[in-house]
Structures are given as structure tokens and as C-alpha cells.
Amino acid sequence: MNEKKFNVLKKNFFYIESYGCQMNISDNEIVISILLNNGFFLTENLKIANIILLNSCSIRSKVELAIKNRLQKLKYLKKEKPILFGILGCLSNSMKKNFLDNNLINFTIGPDSYKKIPSIIRLSMKGEKISHIFSSKKETYNNIKPFRKKNKITAFLSITRGCDNMCTFCIVPFTRGREISRDPYSIIKECKTLYKKGFKEVTLLGQNVDSYVWFGSDELKKRIYKKIYTENKKIIDFSKLLDLLAIEIPFMRIRFSTSNPHDMSNKVIEVISKHSNICKHIHLPVQSGSDKILKLMNRKYTRKQYLSLIQKIKSIIPECSISHDIMTGFCNEDEKDHQETISLMNEVKYNYGYMFSYSPRPGTYSYNKLKDNVPEFIKKKRLQEIIDLQRNHSIFQMKKYIGKIQEVLIEGESKKNNQYWYGKNTQNIVIVFPKKTYKIGETVFIKIMDYTSATLMGIGIEKK
Numbered sequence: 265m266n267e268k269k270f271n272v273l274k275k276n277f278f279y280i281e282s283y284g285c286q287m288n289i290s291d292n293e294i295v296i297s298i299l300l301n302n303g304f305f306l307t308e309n310l311k312i313a314n315i316i317l318l319n320s321c322s323i324r325s326k327v328e329l330a331i332k333n334r335l336q337k338l339k340y341l342k343k344e345k346p347i348l349f350g351i352l353g354c355l356s357n358s359m360k361k362n363f364l365d366n367n368l369i370n371f372t373i374g375p376d377s378y379k380k381i382p383s384i385i386r387l388s389m390k391g392e393k394i395s396h397i398f399s400s401k402k403e404t405y406n407n408i409k410p411f412r413k414k415n416k417i418t419a420f421l422s423i424t425r426g427c428d429n430m431c432t433f434c435i436v437p438f439t440r441g442r443e444i445s446r447d448p449y450s451i452i453k454e455c456k457t458l459y460k461k462g463f464k465e466v467t468l469l470g471q472n473v474d475s476y477v478w479f480g481s482d483e484l485k486k487r488i489y490k491k492i493y494t495e496n497k498k499i500i501d502f503s504k505l506l507d508l509l510a511i512e513i514p515f516m517r518i519r520f521s522t523s524n525p526h527d528m529s530n531k532v533i534e535v536i537s538k539h540s541n542i543c544k545h546i547h548l549p550v551q552s553g554s555d556k557i558l559k560l561m562n563r564k565y566t567r568k569q570y571l572s573l574i575q576k577i578k579s580i581i582p583e584c585s586i587s588h589d590i591m592t593g594f595c596n597e598d599e600k601d602h603q604e605t606i607s608l609m610n611e612v613k614y615n616y617g618y619m620f621s622y623s624p625r626p627g628t629y630s631y632n633k634l635k636d637n638v639p640e641f642i643k644k645k646r647l648q649e650i651i652d653l654q655r656n657h658s659i660f661q662m663k664k665y666i667g668k669i670q671e672v673l674i675e676g677e678s679k680k681n682n683q684y685w686y687g688k689n690t691q692n693i694v695i696v697f698p699k700k701t702y703k704i705g706e707t708v709f710i711k712i713m714d715y716t717s718a719t720l721m722g723i724g725i726e727k728k
Contacts, residue, residue, distance in 0.1 A: 279313035284321020290420040293410035302382035320355035354439035404446040417705040424470030432629040465517035474527035476502040503531035510539035526564040545692040549589035553608030554601035585691035588617035593643030595634035662715035695720040
């Protein structure tokens with residue numbers, strides 16, 4: 265590829281799409297900021313872009329297939345102008361190699377190496393094919409101010425990167441590396457900046473936020489808040505970080521995702537209960553209700569321990585909503601294991617959840633050492649049973665809100681009716697209601713009149 269052809273455009277415009285989790289959306293904002301600060305220009309118009317970036321996810325094969333299909337659909341652009349295609353994020357190494365070898369992309373870059381993306385793009389413009397997966401240094405992007413669209417009132421903020429849990433089905437530790445926590449000073453500073461800019465809610469992100477830990481340094485102790493460090497308690501864990509944030513930004517809603525049941529402490533639950541601005545919702549992936557399967561997954565907790573944690577949450581925060589991840593059809597799962605997952609769901613009655621069937625990921629322990637021996641038709645059958653049951657449980661939970669008044673932060677216009685706003689309550693449940701004179705970013709009180717399995721509907725009332 266000839267770099268001169270790119271220079272004819274005078275400006276290099278990039279277009280970016282994200283696939284997968286909230287962490288990818290957060291990473292998008294980091295990448296955009298880096299490129300904007302290095303002479304590149306963002307566009308939402310494919311016809312203008314000469315650099316197309318797809319931010320990938322490797323958790324399930326469905327996402328990799330979606331990216332492959334997207335690349336195939338976008339091939340026509342190469343006939344119209346010189347163009348680069350790049351894959352960012354957590355795509356498996358084998359898939360990245362396949363895309364490079366088949367000339368579907370020009371470069372790949374992993375989550376630890378986004379600061380190198382300007383130079384990688386420029387090298388690609390000279391015709392080099394580059395696969396840059398990890399940098400040698402652990403990166404938290406503390407010094408990068410993420411790009412955030414105007415008129416947004418909710419934001420994502422990564423507090424940890426990577427994962428140490430090594431679940432046998434998961435490739436994240438290999439694509440995002442080992443756990444590293446961001447220093448608390450930068451987290452507090454960014455949250456305060458967001459609030460000053462008009463953001464009303466922040467979601468703290470990490471593959472496992474409950475493993476957040478910061479030991480600090482003498483230099484940091486001199487400039488960080490005294491509330492963090494005392495003579496006897498110099499380590500900052502997730503409960504202390506949450507507590508401090510709730511105090512420092514009392515008028516901003518705080519959410520977090522995701523928690524690993526093995527690492528969630530009683531202190532975290534108590535801090536959530538203590539502060540009104542920490543939202544009363546916990547996403548607590550269980551994956552399976554069977555101890556046999558949990559052990560094969562290396563989940564580090566038992567069914568009994570998980571249910572005990574649920575009971576603690578409900579006893580300390582009765583109004584807390586709980587959501588889940590459940591994987592069906594994992595290696596060696598039999599009908600008894602499946603029924604144990606069903607019975608766990610019946611015991612907990614989650615508000616909502618994310619359900620999917622197992623797909624082997626190259627490079628993981630389960631891919632290398634275990635057999636994917638549950639037939640596809642059984643996976644689909646079990647998954648449908650889980651989805652149907654969760655829908656019933658969601659309706660059961662939604663019914664409880666009828667006639668109740670909910671405090672709702674308005675986030676935007678309803679996708680189904682432009683005469684309605686949508687927002688969420690503290691339990692992370694979507695609520696739609698007539699616009700009236702309300703505005704985005706306002707907190708309003710809504711009386712719930714109706715429901716579906718996923719949404720509450722209501723009308724605005726005056727605060728008493």
C-alpha cells in the first residue's frame with residue numbers, strides 16, 4: 265500500500281465500531297482520545313474514513329463470526345479508495361492470524377498497547393502487516409483522558425484491567441493479561457472531572473472489580489486524600505475505594521461491573537448499603553448451579569457458597585437487584601448438572617441475566633484439556649429452558665414494582681416511542697415514561713403502571 269495515496273486526503277479519518285462488553289466501549293474512548301491527540305480525525309461516516317477499526321471480544325465465538333462477517337461486508341470500500349482495516353482488543357491470536365493471512369486486515373493491536381496505535385497505523389500505511397498483542401509494560405491508561413460524546417450523562421471508567429482467576433473456559437487472561445489496578449487518586453480525580461462536566465452516573469469497570477487493590481507508594485501518600493491512608497490501613501481494596509468515591513462525589517450515581525462471587529466481601533455489601541448514591545444492583549455471574557461443573561470451570565466457589573453470598577446481599581440490602589451470567593452445555597455437563605442450574609435459578613429468582621451456550625475458545629484450558637462433548641442440539645434445548653425460566657423470573661420481579669414510585673435518572677429518548685424518555689432506577693431496571701417537560705440528565709419520580717419482562721412503564725409525579 266502506498267503511503268502517498270493516503271496523503272492525498274491530507275487528513276486521516278478513522279471510524280470505530282465496538283463488539284462485546286462495556287470494557288470494550290471504555291477502551292474505544294481511550295483509543296479515540298489517543299488518535300485525536302496524534303493528528304487523526306474521528307468520523308461516523310464510512311465513506312469518509314480511510315482507517316476502519318473494529319474493537320473485538322473473544323468471549324464467545326459468535327462475536328468473532330460477527331467481526332468476520334463485518335469485514336467481508338466492508339471489503340467493497342477497498343475498491344473505492346486506499347483504506348486500512350485494524351482489529352483492536354481481545355480477539356484470539358488464531359483468529360487475528362487468520363484475518364492477517366487472508367488480507368482481511370492490515371494490523372491488530374491488543375488492549376495493553378493502544379498508545380502505540382498511531383505509529384502502527386503509520387507503519388501499516390507503508391504496507392507493513394503488524395500484529396502487536398501486548399506491550400512489555402502493564403498499562404492502566406491513567407494519563408489518558410477518554411473521549412466522551414457530548415450530551416452524555418453516564419460514563420464508564422476502568423479501575424482494573426486483566427484477570428487472574430483463570431476460569432478454564434475464558435481467554436481474557438491471555439488477551440488482556442494479568443490483573444492490574446489503577447491508582448485511586450486518578451480514579452477519584454476523573455470521577456470529579458466527569459461530575460463537573462455534567463455526568464450524573466459512572467460505572468466502574470473491571471473483569472473482576474472486587475479484586476481491586478492498591479498498595480500505594482510514599483510519593484502517592486503525600487498527595488492523596490488522608491481519608492484513604494491511615495497508620496494501620498494502608499491498603500486500598502474495592503470496599504474502601506467505593507466508600508471514598510461515594511463520599512467524594514455524593515451527588516453522582518455509582519455502579520460497578522463485574523463481580524466474581526469468590527472475591528466479593530461483606531465489606532463491599534455493607535458499603536453499598538451505607539450510601540444512597542451507590543446503586544442497589546449487583547451483577548454476580550454464577551455460570552452453573554452444579555458443583556461438578558463449577559470445579560471443571562475453576563470458579564473457586566461452590567453452589568452453597570454462592571447461595572450464601574446471595575443471602576447476605578438480600579439480608580443487608582433487601583432492595584438490591586441481582587443479575588447473572590449462566591453458561592450451559594459446558595464440558596461433561598449432564599442433565600443432572602443442568603437441573604441443578606435450574607434449581608439454583610428458582611431459588612434466587614434473578615431480576616435478569618445473560619445466558620449463552622459454551623463455545624470452546626482456542627488457547628484456554630477447556631479447549632486444550634477437556635472435551636466439548638455436549639451435542640449442539642442439547643445445548644440449544646437447555647439454553648432455551650434457561651432463557652424461558654429467566655423470563656418468568658424477570659416478570660415475577662417486575663410485578664413487584666406496580667404502583668411503586670421510582671427515582672429515575674433520564675438517559676435519553678425511548679427507541680420505540682420518541683414521545684417517551686427512558687432511564688434507570690437504582691436497581692438498573694429500564695423505565696420509560698412520557699416526556700412532559702423533563703430533560704435528559706434530570707432525576708425524576710415515576711409511578712410504575714405497567715411492565716414487560718425487561719422494562720417498566722410509568723408516569724411522572726411531583727416529589728412530595
